Amino acid sequence: MDTDLNLEPDEKPACIACGNPEILEGYPNKLCAECRDKLIKFPIPVWVKLFGAAIAVLSLMSLFWSGGDFGAALALKRAEHAEENKNYLTEKHELEKAEKTVPNSIGILSHLAIADFYNLEYASMDSVLKKIQNRTFEDTALLGKVNDLLENVKSYYPSASFDTAFSAYKKSVIPDSALERYVDKSPGDTYAMYLLASSYSDKEQYGKTDTAVSKILAIDPNFMPAICMKCMVKRELSQFDSSFYYCDKLLAINHQSTYAMSAKARTFIKSGKNAEGLKLAKQVDDLSKDDPYNVTTLAIAYHFNKDYKKRDQLIKQAEKDSASNSYMKYAKDIFSGKIKYQ
16 A cells, blocks of 8 residues: 655645645745735734834745855854854854845844844844834744744833833933832833832942842843843842852853853952953953953953053053943943952
């Protein structure tokens, strides 16, 4: 008896979603008109208007193969592999290579938004998401990833109720007392809770910061800005093992998190492990040159390892860039003794 289950050569393909033999020709994925229309009209939450418009179903490789640009396709493939392995910095580097050749590819732009999110580059992510609004494609797997990203990002932005509650503060700082009252009434608003924690941190009220951030992580254990704050506040409270824990937690999310590695280097130094801190700061510098946060970390590391020449070179280098110079002010306060670091 013949047990071969393969389709016969003359058997017509059917819709991959519902089995309807009446498929629309001319598309990579075999879909009937009804299923294709459902995909194109995939419902998008109202809040996505923050980015300008809805994101439709996405297409990936056909653009490359039809254009014959194998270099861009290979770079995208390497980027996808890096994404699967949570190496988001490598992913972004590969995507930037591909984008130079195919600047308007939905596939590249979608993965760029994902990489930016995990690399904590939210302004860049916002810009990329705006570029893929109102676009119609066919890769439903990538659609799922983008929708997951949008769902994660939602708590990084103020809610409608937050905007309404604080409409009078558009041009002024919201007082802690007002934020505290709001958070008491809206305990699930992680954006408001993070804003309050940041305010406590700015005032060096680290105990209150720690408590506020713990409440955020109880709601969303992977809320990356809160994890970043934990790395810092636990270091300031001299709870070094806990600081290392949160640095490693961030590295579990993004294996190439330069912030996590640099924050870990600072914790090494503050705990008196100067050589370990310098070694790790150098590794970050090799991974991402001129990162302003790590340039400051590296200067601090050189200072406590008594390499004042290299420290001063970094200070001079930072003076040429406003962002780097603002970070370096913290290091200068350590060097002058204004801030006691060890």
